[in-house]
Amino acid sequence: MKLKSGKQLHDVSPHIVKNWSTKEIMQDVVIALMPAFLGSIYFFGLNSLILVLTAVTSCVLSEYIWQKIRKEQLTVGDWSAVVTGILLAFNVPSTTPIWAVMVASVFAIIVVKQFFGGIGSNFANPALMGRALLLYLWPAQISNYITTNHSGVDAVSSPTVLGMLKSGSEISQFSKWDMFIGNIPGCLGETSALLLLIGFAYLCYRKVVNLAAASSYVLTVLLVTFVFSKDGFFKGDILTNLLSGGLILGACFMMTDYASVAPRIKVVLAIIAGLITAGIRIWGMLPEGVSYGILIANCLSGITEMIIKPHIYGVKLKSKK
Amino acid sequence: MAGGLLVLKNYFHGGIHPSDGSDKSLSNQIPIRKFLPKTVEISMKQSPNSICTAIVKEGDKVSKGELIGKPTGFSSANIHASISGTVTKVIKSKDDKDREFDIVVIQSDESNTDSLDTAGGWEYESSLVDLSAYTKEIIIAKMEEGGLVGMGGAGFPTHVKYQTKEIIKYILINGAECEPYLTCDHTLMREQGYAIINGVLLFVKASGAKKAIICFEDNKLDIAKDFEQIISGKELPIEIKVLPTKYPQGGERQLVEAVLGMEVPAGELPTSISTIINNVGTAKALADIVLKDEPLISRVVTVTGMVKEPCNYLVPIGTRFRDLIDMSGGFTSRISRVIEGGPMTGRSIQIGGALDDLEGSVAKTTSGLLVLEDSYKIESPCIRCGECERICPAGLAPFKIDFAALENDITLCDKLYATECISCGSCSYVCPAKRELAYRITEAKNEIFRLRRERGAK
Numbered sequence: 001m002k003l004k005s006g007k008q009l010h011d012v013s014p015h016i017v018k019n020w021s022t023k024e025i026m027q028d029v030v031i032a033l034m035p036a037f038l039g040s041i042y043f044f045g046l047n048s049l050i051l052v053l054t055a056v057t058s059c060v061l062s063e064y065i066w067q068k069i070r071k072e073q074l075t076v077g078d079w080s081a082v083v084t085g086i087l088l089a090f091n092v093p094s095t096t097p098i099w100a101v102m103v104a105s106v107f108a109i110i111v112v113k114q115f116f117g118g119i120g121s122n123f124a125n126p127a128l129m130g131r132a133l134l135l136y137l138w139p140a141q142i143s144n145y146i147t148t149n150h151s152g153v154d155a156v157s158s159p160t161v162l163g164m165l166k167s168g169s170e171i172s173q174f175s176k177w178d179m180f181i182g183n184i185p186g187c188l189g190e191t192s193a194l195l196l197l198i199g200f201a202y203l204c205y206r207k208v209v210n211l212a213a214a215s216s217y218v219l220t221v222l223l224v225t226f227v228f229s230k231d232g233f234f235k236g237d238i239l240t241n242l243l244s245g246g247l248i249l250g251a252c253f254m255m256t257d258y259a260s261v262a263p264r265i266k267v268v269l270a271i272i273a274g275l276i277t278a279g280i281r282i283w284g285m286l287p288e289g290v291s292y293g294i295l296i297a298n299c300l301s302g303i304t305e306m307i308i309k310p311h312i313y314g315v316k317l318k319s320k321k
Numbered sequence: 322m323a324g325g326l327l328v329l330k331n332y333f334h335g336g337i338h339p340s341d342g343s344d345k346s347l348s349n350q351i352p353i354r355k356f357l358p359k360t361v362e363i364s365m366k367q368s369p370n371s372i373c374t375a376i377v378k379e380g381d382k383v384s385k386g387e388l389i390g391k392p393t394g395f396s397s398a399n400i401h402a403s404i405s406g407t408v409t410k411v412i413k414s415k416d417d418k419d420r421e422f423d424i425v426v427i428q429s430d431e432s433n434t435d436s437l438d439t440a441g442g443w444e445y446e447s448s449l450v451d452l453s454a455y456t457k458e459i460i461i462a463k464m465e466e467g468g469l470v471g472m473g474g475a476g477f478p479t480h481v482k483y484q485t486k487e488i489i490k491y492i493l494i495n496g497a498e499c500e501p502y503l504t505c506d507h508t509l510m511r512e513q514g515y516a517i518i519n520g521v522l523l524f525v526k527a528s529g530a531k532k533a534i535i536c537f538e539d540n541k542l543d544i545a546k547d548f549e550q551i552i553s554g555k556e557l558p559i560e561i562k563v564l565p566t567k568y569p570q571g572g573e574r575q576l577v578e579a580v581l582g583m584e585v586p587a588g589e590l591p592t593s594i595s596t597i598i599n600n601v602g603t604a605k606a607l608a609d610i611v612l613k614d615e616p617l618i619s620r621v622v623t624v625t626g627m628v629k630e631p632c633n634y635l636v637p638i639g640t641r642f643r644d645l646i647d648m649s650g651g652f653t654s655r656i657s658r659v660i661e662g663g664p665m666t667g668r669s670i671q672i673g674g675a676l677d678d679l680e681g682s683v684a685k686t687t688s689g690l691l692v693l694e695d696s697y698k699i700e701s702p703c704i705r706c707g708e709c710e711r712i713c714p715a716g717l718a719p720f721k722i723d724f725a726a727l728e729n730d731i732t733l734c735d736k737l738y739a740t741e742c743i744s745c746g747s748c749s750y751v752c753p754a755k756r757e758l759a760y761r762i763t764e765a766k767n768e769i770f771r772l773r774r775e776r777g778a779k
Binding site: 011012013014015016017018020021022024025073075078080118119120121262263264266310311312313314315316 | 584667668751
């Protein structure tokens with residue numbers, strides 16, 4: 001069998017194609033991340049801008065250089081490295097050293113993405129893997145959260161709301177409204193539920209995300225944290241769990257990431273990720289479990305696909321005979 | 322047979338919406354035009370796997386309806402002269418698989434009195450006629466004699482379908498016409514409602530089925546109403562079903578799933594679940610064969626896309642493509658891609674050439690001639706968005722089969738059920754990375770079948 005690919009394939013059907021492309025999808029995601037990006041500059045100052053630009057530049061450059069050296073097809077034009085860069089910066093606090101973000105970007109692109117074959121072949125979300133690397137190598141440098149520029153006092157070190165919950169401190173200084181608009185300590189892009197949801201609404205409008213996966217992830221986390229709270233059964237703080245931490249960023253922009261997920265198991269994986277996230281939040285050592293929840297679910301996609309079989313037209317009927 | 326046969330879910334799995342209606346409205350507003358060319362080139366290869374032997378030679382006089390090609394196997398059907406005249410040439414030709422076949426060229430005589438005047442004059446075209454004189458055997462014999470084949474695409478001889486030993490309960494009449502741009506069935510149904518319903522009743526008699534279900538997509542509600550009016554109050558074994566518009570509704574297996582809520586077992590024909598599917602065009606042709614004694618020698622062809630006047634034409638089989646495009650005013654695109662059939666499954670027959678160089682002629686299965694502005698697609702890496710898997714009507718994971726096919730791993734392709742691909746092209750259509758999934762999966766499928774045949778032969 002001789003198969004043609006690429007440009008030689010000129011005359012095969014279908015002769016019409018849907019009007020969208022990888023590049024457009026990635027550009028849509030970048031557009032959807034813009035409100036939260038601007039919000040992060042507003043809340044955490046110029047540091048946010050610098051970190052995001054650093055991450056994006058490092059991601060794009062490392063992909064470009066890698067593909068040039070390896071003489072591979074250049075894919076930097078598809079904007080996926082830009083998305084990875086923004087998401088990576090969104091997942092660290094504004095006080096993170098620039099060099100740490102650079103290291104994480106290079107790791108995310110080269111090791112997590114290109115080592116496994118480039119776009120589409122990565123087994124897990126590169127941005128989250130970059131964050132996981134930083135958490136492992138330099139936990140102190142990326143756990144230095146500060147209050148926002150608009151919290152009424154000068155920017156000072158402060159644990160995140162989830163961190164306070166974990167250690168049993170009082171969180172009443174942050175109103176639910178502050179949590180909703182993002183006026184709380186946290187990672188760059190995760191704090192503002194409002195701005196993230198605006199972006200997510202745009203992606204839904206453009207039909208490039210799986211709403212079912214995102215919502216089943218959020219609902220699972222909320223349900224489990226509500227039922228098993230440390231104050232007893234059915235006493236969890238739903239709104240705090242929803243609005244503080246990276247739940248919405250993860251659900252809207254990372255759970256819905258494409259890494260090797262068959263459509264029929266997207267919701268199942270989202271529920272698994274939700275269970276892990278909630279488990280970490282309740283019983284784990286870390287205050288936050290979004291990134292590990294999603295990463296572990298990413299890794300489980302292969303086995304889930306094997307367990308949940310697809311339905312092939314006409315095939316089950318035959319085996320019954 | 323499972324109970325609850327008529328659980329209607331009205332949806333088949335997967336599918337896409339490639340048409341916004343504007344492509345169809347190019348050609349579906351205008352009545353069918355008739356066109357009688359001076360020369361026809363009748364190919365002895367009317368569909369991919371059917372080659373006939375020409376029984377006429379250069380210089381022979383033939384009259385309209387005379388047998389000129391005999392089948393060589395069970396997948397081909399009789400071929401008749403579509404105009405009266407002289408055989409001026411028998412061209413030897415070869416297809417892409419190196420099989421030889423003849424093309425019979427007939428030039429019409431000066432004294433030719435043929436006409437394509439089918440409208441009016443015939444009772445079955447304006448009312449429901451008495452069919453009691455026709456038995457199952459007579460109808461099936463006439464199908465064979467008249468060279469009736471499925472006019473929706475595959476071109477399988479209809480009489481073979483009806484010679485099945487299975488008991489037939491349902492006849493599905495496919496009026497979905499789900500391919501974008503094509504409107505030949507739509508306009509035919511609008512103008513020949515009575516002839517089609519007479520044909521459907523003949524199908525019912527030929528099969529002994531309980532009833533026929535005529536299926537439309539909801540973008541043809543006008544036709545559904547017309548048909549409803551024709552059959553209302555007459556206690557006919559006909560039901561009309563309107564389905565939500567979705568491609569590939571007109572795929573045999575998808576239509577069964579949508580209408581009967583059942584699946585055709587893999588590797589078997591719809592007859593195995595007591596169903597036969599026929600296109601509306603085939604029903605009209607059957608009525609012509611039985612009630613007018615005219616074999617299948619003409620059909621309606623949509624000429625559309627980037628031509629000056631998109632329109633549907635009733636033409637003799639063998640009408641040259643260049644004459645048809647000429648009738649429609651010629652190309653309007655700079656670099657034209659001419660496609661035989663619809664944009665989803667059609668075959669590209671010329672790219673960028675001049676109209677005078679356009680080869681080929683209308684076959685019994687030619688539903689349309691579509692001219693599009695030529696364009697290149699550049700494939701980029703799969704991003705595993707899963708869209709192809711979500712929309713695959715067969716439930717496959719096209720991107721995985723694509724990877725396997727590119728690695729030449731035929732065993733893996735087989736394990737991933739590449740054999741169940743219906744080659745509808747939906748996966749290539751939705752792929753944001755512009756990968757030619759349908760092409761490679763179809764190649765892999767053919768390769769699997771070829772290997773199986775080889776193994777079987779040993």
